[in-house]
Amino acid sequence: MSQYTIPRPDGGDIVDLITEDHRLLEDLMRALRDETADRAAARSAFAEVLVAHSTAEEEAVYPRLRKKDVIEEDEEDEGEEEHAATNECLLELLRTDVSATKDFEDAIEKVAQILNHHINEEEITILNPANTDTPQDVREQLGAAWTARRNELLGQGCASVEQVQGLVTRAYDDGLLPNDDQPEG
Incomplete structure (x- = not known):
């Protein structure tokens, strides 16, 4: 993938792992x-x-944190809705020609706006409670499960235009995105 190497840790504290990925996403947005x-x-x-x-x-973190009463159902739902909205903007970014400078930069800013909001909110409402209210061994178990699934998806190649379109379509079908905004496939 050219000069952009994606780290593939095989475990650790889930709070640290997710936070490190957030910094990686911010670095990639700068690029x-x-x-x-x-x-x-x-x-x-x-x-x-x-x-x-x-x-x-x-798949591996939100349900377990909710089951352990670390986060509420509405926090899990909001995280999933924000992921869906970010994927919707990502789809536009993937469909935009990188040489169409203005259109490409507009698409980047749409993704960045939603993603930055999500990162800030997730770190405050999900990761902080996970860090203080979840025992270290559970955070390590979550880290192992999350990295295994993340690395599996990375190994499969998980973000083609078609794959992201599928995620967006499912988000509309599941009510995570308002149907009145649904673009034509």
């Missing part, structure tokens, strides 16, 4: 904004990390 960077490679790495990260959270 996407840099006209001298290989924007196509940065976009590919960004998309892969974003999809693998959020899918692994929804």
Whole structure:
């Protein structure tokens, strides 16, 4: 993937792992904004990390934290809705020609706006309680499950236009995105 290497840890404290991925996503967004960077490679790495990260959270972390009463159902739901909205903007970014500078930069900013909001909120409402209210051994178990799923998705290649379109379509079908905004497939 050109100069963008995606780390693939095999475990650790879930709070640290997710936070590290958030910093990676922010670094990749900076690369996407840099006209001298290989924007196509940065976009590919960004998309892969974003999809693998959020899918692994929804499957391996959120349900377990909710079951342990660390987060409420509405916090889990909001995280999933924000992932869906980010994927919807990611789809637009993936469909935008990197050489169409203004359109590409507009698409980057749409993703960045939603993602930055989500990162800030998740770190405050989900990761802080997970850090203080979840025993270390459970955070390590969550870290192992999350990294295994994230790495599996990265190994499969999880962020093609078609795959992200599928995630967005499912989000509409599941009511995570308002149907009145649903674009034509």
